[in-house]
Amino acid sequence: MANRFQQRRHNVAYGAGRNENRAPIVGGSERGANTLQGQAAGDAGRVSGGSAGPAVKRARDPGFRDSAVFASPRVDEDVDLRAQSESIFSVDVEDWFHIIDIPGAPQLPQWDSLPSCVERNFMRLLDLFSEKHATVTCFFLGWIAERFPNLVREASQRGHEIASHGYAHQLTYQLSNTQFYDDVLRARKLLEDASGTAVVGYRAPSFSVSDWFFETLIDAGYTYDASVFPAPREHGGMRTNAREPYVIKQGNGHIFEFPISVVDLMGKPMCFSGGGYLRLLPYSAIRHLSHRVLDQGRPVVFYIHPREIDPYQPRLSMGMRRRFKTYVNLATTESKLARLLDEFPVTTFRDYLSRNTSIKGSTTHER
Numbered sequence: 001m002a003n004r005f006q007q008r009r010h011n012v013a014y015g016a017g018r019n020e021n022r023a024p025i026v027g028g029s030e031r032g033a034n035t036l037q038g039q040a041a042g043d044a045g046r047v048s049g050g051s052a053g054p055a056v057k058r059a060r061d062p063g064f065r066d067s068a069v070f071a072s073p074r075v076d077e078d079v080d081l082r083a084q085s086e087s088i089f090s091v092d093v094e095d096w097f098h099i100i101d102i103p104g105a106p107q108l109p110q111w112d113s114l115p116s117c118v119e120r121n122f123m124r125l126l127d128l129f130s131e132k133h134a135t136v137t138c139f140f141l142g143w144i145a146e147r148f149p150n151l152v153r154e155a156s157q158r159g160h161e162i163a164s165h166g167y168a169h170q171l172t173y174q175l176s177n178t179q180f181y182d183d184v185l186r187a188r189k190l191l192e193d194a195s196g197t198a199v200v201g202y203r204a205p206s207f208s209v210s211d212w213f214f215e216t217l218i219d220a221g222y223t224y225d226a227s228v229f230p231a232p233r234e235h236g237g238m239r240t241n242a243r244e245p246y247v248i249k250q251g252n253g254h255i256f257e258f259p260i261s262v263v264d265l266m267g268k269p270m271c272f273s274g275g276g277y278l279r280l281l282p283y284s285a286i287r288h289l290s291h292r293v294l295d296q297g298r299p300v301v302f303y304i305h306p307r308e309i310d311p312y313q314p315r316l317s318m319g320m321r322r323r324f325k326t327y328v329n330l331a332t333t334e335s336k337l338a339r340l341l342d343e344f345p346v347t348t349f350r351d352y353l354s355r356n357t358s359i360k361g362s363t364t365h366e367r
């Protein structure tokens, strides 16, 4: 029998033994619930029949890292997604030294002693958002919230959503399940204390996910995740055909997933709306690809780090390819963001979710 989800590195075939189902987040609450029920039935049929197996292309697509999950979720084509024209803008709030997997990069015990750029850069971003009347989601590192609780308060007071990027910025698949749980719970508590608001969203460092990832986030009290990167990348990447937001069901509840926006070009998923992709591509290309995503009824998920608008930040030593990707076009990114915010209405993940599905259907599981 063909499993819908397979994984190279872990023994557990992700999702196959957990009755995992996915459904797009669309329409109003009633519609979303119906879609979910229909999805569950559809998936059960697929698994038992074994007629729509996973899109497993291990040998042909070596770009996905070893922890990549192979999935072929069903999309309900009867649902009209085109009513949505709003995009989602997000900031991963961390410092210049929080670049993952660089040999010799400063580690957690050293961070306190380093000069910081995050305050000035994040405040510049907040001012830009105020100028453009944009409300965004801020995925704060717990460590940043501890050191700069003023930044969390300021973002919250300006109406932005406070969400979690975990505490210590480690690749999640390098942690044990328990370590990951502790990290994301600690960050959520810190951020809730600093902001005085509920924190319901999470994004993993470098979009790294693993087989127990979603289940543990549900246990740690999160309602949605924004860590799935449906294209090959150095530290993550999930093989999935799902492009729009969807629901992931687990044995302990369910969680909403907002994958990073990709467009399929010549059969290959391509990211354009954040990080090095956004800095590298000309504005005209980002604009064109964003409209393409919106025309398909999906929100564009934009993401940026405060350091990405700062050409004067200290530089870490790294290989040539990584250095180019990390530091290209730092001087022109702020003006690119300003143009994007002029042209594309944006909101937060939480507001998008509350407008497009019943948030009451989500699981907030306290331990």
Ligand SMILES: [Zn+2]
Binding pocket: 092, 094, 098, 165, 169, 204, 205, 206
């Ligand atoms: Zn990060």
